[in-house]
Amino acid sequence: MAAKIQHMTPKQIVAELDKYIIGQDDAKKSVAIALRNRYRRSLLSDDMKEEITPKNILMMGPTGCGKTEIARRLAKLMDAPFVKVEATKFTEVGYVGRDVDSMVRDLVEASIRITKQSKLKEKYDIADGIAEEKIIESIIPSKKKQSAQMQPNPNNPFAFLMNGNLYQPQQNQLPDDKSEEKPESDVEMAREQVRQQLRQGLLEDQFIEIEVTDTPKGNQLDMSNEGMSIAIGNIFGDMAPKRTKKKRVRVSEAREILREQEAQNLIDMDQVTDEALHNAEQNGIIFIDEIDKIAHGSGYVSGADVSREGVQRDILPIVEGSVVNTKYGPVKTDHVLFIGAGAFHISKPTDLIPELQGRFPIRVELQSLTKESFKQILTVPENAIIKQNQALLATENIDLEFSEDAIDEIAGMAYLMNEQTENIGARRLYTIMEKLLEDISYEVPDTGDEPLVIDREYVRDKFIETIDKDDVDKYIL
Secondary structure (H helix, E strand, O other): OHHHHOOOOHHHHHHHHHOOOOOOHHHHHHHHHHHHHHHHHHOOOHHHHHHOOOOOEEEEOOOOOOHHHHHHHHHHHOOOOEEEEEHHHHHOOOOOOOOOOHHHHHHHHHHHHHHHHHHHHHHHHHHHHHHHHHHHHHHOOOOOOOHHHHOOOOOOOOHHHOHHHHOOOHHHHOOOHHHHHOOHHHHHHHHHHHHHHHHOOOOOOOEEEEEEEOOOOOOEEEEHHHOEEEEHHHHOOOOOOOOEEEEEEEHHHHHHHHHHHHHHHHOOHHHHHHHHHHHHHHHOEEEEEOHHHHOOOOOOOOOOOOOHHHHHHHHHHHHHOOEEEEOOEEEEOOOOEEEEEEOOOOOOHHHOOHHHHOOOOEEEEOOOOOHHHHHHHHHOOOOOHHHHHHHHHHOOOOOEEEOHHHHHHHHHHHHHHHHHOOOOOOHHHHHHHHHHOHHHHHHOOOOOOOOEEEOHHHHHHHHOOOOOHHHHHHHHO
16 A cells, blocks of 8 residues: 555645546545555554554535545555445344444455455466466377376375266376377477467467366355354365366467466465455555434434444444454454545434544535536546446447537536435436436437537437426526
8 A cells, every 4th residue: 555655645645536526625635634644654663553543534415425436436546445334234123134343344355355366466477377388288288197197195085085086087098199109399399389379369269178176156154243254165175186177268268267277376365364454454444324324313213223322332342443353363443444424414423422423533524516516527537427428339339429518408407406306416417317318328320420419409308308498497597
C-alpha cells in the first residue's frame, strides 16, 4: 500500500477520486486525509504506531449520492481489502445468521484474494516458461516415460486404496516405437522449431492434450459462526497424491491454464496467509452501510426486531478494537478503518449510543445531487454512464451519440423525477438510460456508417407519459 501512495498528497488522492466521483468535495477530502495518515503511520516507530488508531468516518447523505462509491474507490486506490456490510441484516426478525464478527472474516477473505493474486503475478514470468515447456512436451514428447514412474510408492500409506491413481493402464506402458526410432538430436530440433512457432503465435488454434490438477468440489465444511473451517481434502493432502486429469484444449487456452496452475504451485500459501492477515489488520476497510437504521430515533417504532441498541453494542467491540478468530488465525481490528454511512433522514447521528458515536470522530455530510451534477455524472467520469452504453452498443456496430440538449434533458428529468417521487440519487440515471435505449437495444438498427444521434425530442417522446410535459418545460426554461 505504502509504495503505491507514498508520493500522493491528499490533493492528488482527491484528484484521483475526481475521475470517478462528481462533487462531494468534503467527503473526498476526509477520506484522502485518512488514507494519507495511514501512510504517515507506517513511517513511525512500532511503539508509536500502535498508539495511533484510524479516524473512522461517518458519512451522512441521501441514497445514490456517492457514499459507497467513495469508499470503494478509496479501497481500490490503495489496493486494500474492502468489505461492505449492511447494518440492517443484524436487525432482521428472528435473526440467527452470522454474527457481527462475520464482517471481519469477510475482510480476511478479501485480503487473502488480493494477496494471493499479487503473489501469482510475481510468479507469472517463471510460470510462463514452465507452461511453454509443458506445451512443447505435449506436442513433441522428449522421451518416453520411465517405467519407474508407473510403480507405486511404497512409502505411501494409501497405496492399497488408490491403485487406480498409482497404476497406469497397461497400454500406456507399451513402448512407442515411433518415438524410439527418432534420434534424440532430431527430437530436440523439432522441439526447438515448435518453441519458435509458439513464441510467434503460429500454433494458438492447435488442439493439444494437457494434464491439469483435478480439484474436487464440495469438500469443505465451513462453520463461519465459530471462525472455523474444516477442509476435508486438506486433512490428507500431504499424504495422498494429487489427482490429475487430461484436458483437450487449444494452445492459447492451455497456456493460460498451465500458467495459473504453475504459478499456484510456486507460491507459498503460508506466506500468503501471513501477509494477508497483516494487510487486513493494517490496511483493511469495512464499510457499514445503513448504520442509521440501527439508531433508535424518534421516528422508529419498536417491534419484533432485534434491539437496535443491542446491535450497536455488538458492533462496538469490533470498531473499538478486538481480536476475532478466523480460519486463518486471529485478527486484531484496532487499525481497521471503519466507514459508516446512512441517510439519517429519520434518525440523527446523536441517536447512536455515545460509545459508538465517539468511535466515528470524522463526520461528513454529502449533498443531494443537482441537475448540473447529473450532467457531469453522465459525461465526465472515466466510467460515465453514457460512455458505458456507447461501448455496449459499439459491439453491435452502432455508433451512438448524444446531443448536448439531450444530455441536458436527461439530467433535468433525473432531477425532476427525484423531486417528484423518491430521491434515489444517481441511480435514477440508470433507470432513465435503460428506458431511453430499450428499443435501440432490442431492435439493433442497422445505421451503416451514420451515427445514431439521441436528441432532446427523442428523450421527451420516450418520457412524455412519465413526467408532465408542462413541468418539464417549466423546469428547462
